Amino acid sequence: MQADRESLKLGLTSVELRGLYKDYGRQRALSDVSLTLKAGRVVALLGENGAGKSTLLGILAMLIRPTRGQVLCDGQPMDALDPLRLRRSLGVLSHEPRCYADLSPRENLLFFAQLYGVSAQADASARGRSQLVSEALERVGIARAADRPARTLSRGMLQRLAIARTLLPQPELLLLDEPYTGLDREGVALLTRLLAEERERGALIVVISHDFEAVAPVTDQAAVLLRGRLQAQAEYAPGTCQGSQLLTLYQEAAKRAHSPKSKPGPIQEAL
Amino acid sequence: MTPKEASRPTLSITMWAMLALSIAGMLIAPQLIMRAPTEPTMGFVQRIFYFHVPCAWLAMLGAFVAGIGSAVYLFKGSERAEQIAAAAAELTVLFGLCVIVSGPLWARKAWGVFWQWDVRLTTTALLWIIFVAYLFARRYGGPGGRRLSAGLALFGAADVPMIYISVSIWRTIHPKTSVVPSLDPGMRPAFWLSMLTFTVLFVVLMQMRLRLEQARARYSSLYLQAQDAGLIDD
Amino acid sequence: MSSFVGPPPSFFRQLAMLLWKDVKVELRAGEMVYATLLFSGIIVLLFSFAFLGGTPPTVEVMAGVLWVALSLSGMLGISRSFEREREADTLRALLLAPVERSALYLSKLLSISLLMLLVCCVVVPGLCLLFQMSVGGPGAWLRLLGLLTLGILGFAAVAALFGASLGRARVREVLLPLLVYPLVVPVLLAGARGTYGILYGTPESLADATRWLKFLLAFDCMAIIGGLWLFEPLCATE
Numbered sequence: 001m002q003a004d005r006e007s008l009k010l011g012l013t014s015v016e017l018r019g020l021y022k023d024y025g026r027q028r029a030l031s032d033v034s035l036t037l038k039a040g041r042v043v044a045l046l047g048e049n050g051a052g053k054s055t056l057l058g059i060l061a062m063l064i065r066p067t068r069g070q071v072l073c074d075g076q077p078m079d080a081l082d083p084l085r086l087r088r089s090l091g092v093l094s095h096e097p098r099c100y101a102d103l104s105p106r107e108n109l110l111f112f113a114q115l116y117g118v119s120a121q122a123d124a125s126a127r128g129r130s131q132l133v134s135e136a137l138e139r140v141g142i143a144r145a146a147d148r149p150a151r152t153l154s155r156g157m158l159q160r161l162a163i164a165r166t167l168l169p170q171p172e173l174l175l176l177d178e179p180y181t182g183l184d185r186e187g188v189a190l191l192t193r194l195l196a197e198e199r200e201r202g203a204l205i206v207v208i209s210h211d212f213e214a215v216a217p218v219t220d221q222a223a224v225l226l227r228g229r230l231q232a233q234a235e236y237a238p239g240t241c242q243g244s245q246l247l248t249l250y251q252e253a254a255k256r257a258h259s260p261k262s263k264p265g266p267i268q269e270a271l
Numbered sequence: 272m273t274p275k276e277a278s279r280p281t282l283s284i285t286m287w288a289m290l291a292l293s294i295a296g297m298l299i300a301p302q303l304i305m306r307a308p309t310e311p312t313m314g315f316v317q318r319i320f321y322f323h324v325p326c327a328w329l330a331m332l333g334a335f336v337a338g339i340g341s342a343v344y345l346f347k348g349s350e351r352a353e354q355i356a357a358a359a360a361e362l363t364v365l366f367g368l369c370v371i372v373s374g375p376l377w378a379r380k381a382w383g384v385f386w387q388w389d390v391r392l393t394t395t396a397l398l399w400i401i402f403v404a405y406l407f408a409r410r411y412g413g414p415g416g417r418r419l420s421a422g423l424a425l426f427g428a429a430d431v432p433m434i435y436i437s438v439s440i441w442r443t444i445h446p447k448t449s450v451v452p453s454l455d456p457g458m459r460p461a462f463w464l465s466m467l468t469f470t471v472l473f474v475v476l477m478q479m480r481l482r483l484e485q486a487r488a489r490y491s492s493l494y495l496q497a498q499d500a501g502l503i504d505d
Numbered sequence: 506m507s508s509f510v511g512p513p514p515s516f517f518r519q520l521a522m523l524l525w526k527d528v529k530v531e532l533r534a535g536e537m538v539y540a541t542l543l544f545s546g547i548i549v550l551l552f553s554f555a556f557l558g559g560t561p562p563t564v565e566v567m568a569g570v571l572w573v574a575l576s577l578s579g580m581l582g583i584s585r586s587f588e589r590e591r592e593a594d595t596l597r598a599l600l601l602a603p604v605e606r607s608a609l610y611l612s613k614l615l616s617i618s619l620l621m622l623l624v625c626c627v628v629v630p631g632l633c634l635l636f637q638m639s640v641g642g643p644g645a646w647l648r649l650l651g652l653l654t655l656g657i658l659g660f661a662a663v664a665a666l667f668g669a670s671l672g673r674a675r676v677r678e679v680l681l682p683l684l685v686y687p688l689v690v691p692v693l694l695a696g697a698r699g700t701y702g703i704l705y706g707t708p709e710s711l712a713d714a715t716r717w718l719k720f721l722l723a724f725d726c727m728a729i730i731g732g733l734w735l736f737e738p739l740c741a742t743e
Binding site for chain 3: 063102111112132165169
């Protein structure tokens with residue numbers, strides 16, 4: 001069974017973004033972005049409001065095709081891999097819960113558990129699935145509201161449901177876009193703890209957040225994306241990163257990016 | 272685009288020649304049309320067919336090109352194919368409009384009614400609507416608009432035979448009216464000249480439209496590079 | 506918490522899961538299904554007022570009313586259904602999940618078809634009641650059922666394709682009917698003319714209706730294959 005489980009997973013150890021560009025007509029969302037993600041590490045992606053960070057995540061989630069550049073999974077280009085296999089190992093959490101408002105949390109999770117083919121037991125039985133779902137509901141702390149329509153849940157609880165849904169299939173590549181939206185203090189601590197657990201498990205994690213204090217405890221690597229460019233990067237020993245450090249990194253990068261004498265790059269083609 | 276390319280005039284020599292050819296054709300054709308024999312049943316008004324039929328053929332050609340271009344764009348991701356499809360779709364709308372305006376005018380004079388639910392005219396009208404929707408979706412469909420319109424063009428192109436068949440089955444119940452008379456040999460020179468003229472015009476218009484699209488894409492790309500180089504404040 | 510990642514569900518399992526989810530959601534939501542059915546009833550009523558004159562309308566009119574009511578109500582229901590998906594962005598969640606795109610398309614197609622069949626259950630009896638529409642013997646009813654099923658499948662094939670790929674453009678409410686109606690003209694034509702043939706009742710007109718049935722079958726094959734083929738590129742990435 002162990003061998004079975006392993007072969008179904010991709011066994012991702014690194015994802016490399018190389019020279020990514022994304023243009024939307026006259027808007028350049030990403031400009032020459034290169035970044036490496038490693039298993040068991042959390043990358044915090046910081047930046048001002050704008051499409052750059054979400055676009056980057058969209059490319060990693062295979063929803064957006066880059067104008068130029070490549071994404072390499074363990075050395076292989078992403079579009080050469082079987083998309084179904086990739087998506088089985090992919091977990092995307094957005095600031096939108098993306099859950100069915102008319103179904104209960106339990107039904108939502110059961111549905112997604114079925115889709116991904118995950119269970120708490122080795123056989124793919126319905127009982128194994130419902131056990132898994134119950135455990136997941138407990139894990140995120142919405143077990144008491146498990147059987148009401150999701151529509152009746154508060155924003156924070158919906159976000160917790162979304163977290164449960166994302167982590168259900170134990171994804172190897174975990175992408176989170178402003179996941180702390182709507183969470184109360186408890187929820188924030190919960191998510192940070194869950195991220196640490198996933199990191200322990202060896203997942204490659206990218207978190208976009210403007211809540212530096214919340215994400216700092218699990219950050220191993222920080223990257224600042226401004227005006228579509230990667231302006232700064234920093235690495236931290238596990239558990240040592242502080243929210244203030246991230247803030248400083250961001251502010252310095254912002255100063256550099258907006259300074260009048262930011263040097264012009266070479267124009268690619270002769271006019 | 273090299274400096275030489277950038278200062279190139281709007282149309283190449285070939286295109287100028289073709290434009291001249293089509294203008295010449297437009298000037299000569301009426302002469303030939305006047306000299307062509309009069310069709311016995313419909314009389315003078317039948318001569319509209321020298322205009323109507325080439326336009327219909329070009330509307331179909333445009334739809335076909337748009338369909339192929341859309342397929343290449345959707346499955347190969349070729350931007351250029353999308354531009355070709357869009358240019359062709361616009362010409363389909365243009366020539367289709369000529370068809371559905373000239374058709375009823377002809378029908379009115381020939382048979383007294385504007386609209387006879389003639390198979391070909393009805394099919395062309397629907398094709399026209401589909402491609403108007405194409406342009407609408409492309410323009411207003413948001414970021415995925417071009418893909419949506421490409422899907423419409425492809426589906427539409429495949430749907431046209433279905434439309435034609437269904438309308439023609441329907442129409443077998445009603446009296447058939449012959450729209451295109453058998454071609455009297457005396458009419459051939461005028462007819463083929465008109466066909467040639469319009470086809471050449473089609474090619475020229477496609478080329479001009481394509482250049483416009485390419486220039487737009489080029490402008491966007493240069494704008495981005497200038498932004499990158501810090502020459503433009505965003 | 507440990508979980509086992511089992512073998513991926515088969516295509517038909519995926520299709521069944523997605524369809525069941527759609528049905529459950531629609532039934533729970535309730536308001537949409539009931540509103541659509543109510544709307545279809547109102548349309549039939551409106552037509553009956555429009556044709557006030559004492560004399561029952563001709564068979565041709567009845568056939569036309571049936572298909573117009575069906576397509577208007579169907580479009581309303583479909584628009585609302587996709588709109589709800591878009592609001593919660595659940596379609597994105599499904600696109601990110603390891604589901605076959607074709608299973609997703611077919612599940613949408615089938616759930617739309619089910620909704621429209623429900624609409625028929627309102628419209629057909631409504632017409633029989635208000636317009637004294639009489640269909641004739643079991644042979645005629647069978648043909649009518651076949652016509653409705655095939656027509657609905659064709660309509661749904663087109664609507665599912667474009668409904669799912671509309672994205673978040675501001676004009677999407679207007680866009681869906683604009684894209685779908687011209688393409689389903691053959692369906693409406695075949696449906697209305699076939700229904701007319703059935704209602705008219707003579708052997709020749711019944712044979713005519715059978716011809717339209719065959720045509721619809723051909724259309725459905727083309728439309729569904731086209732939809733399967735185009736769904737992935739249309740839903741795909743920017």
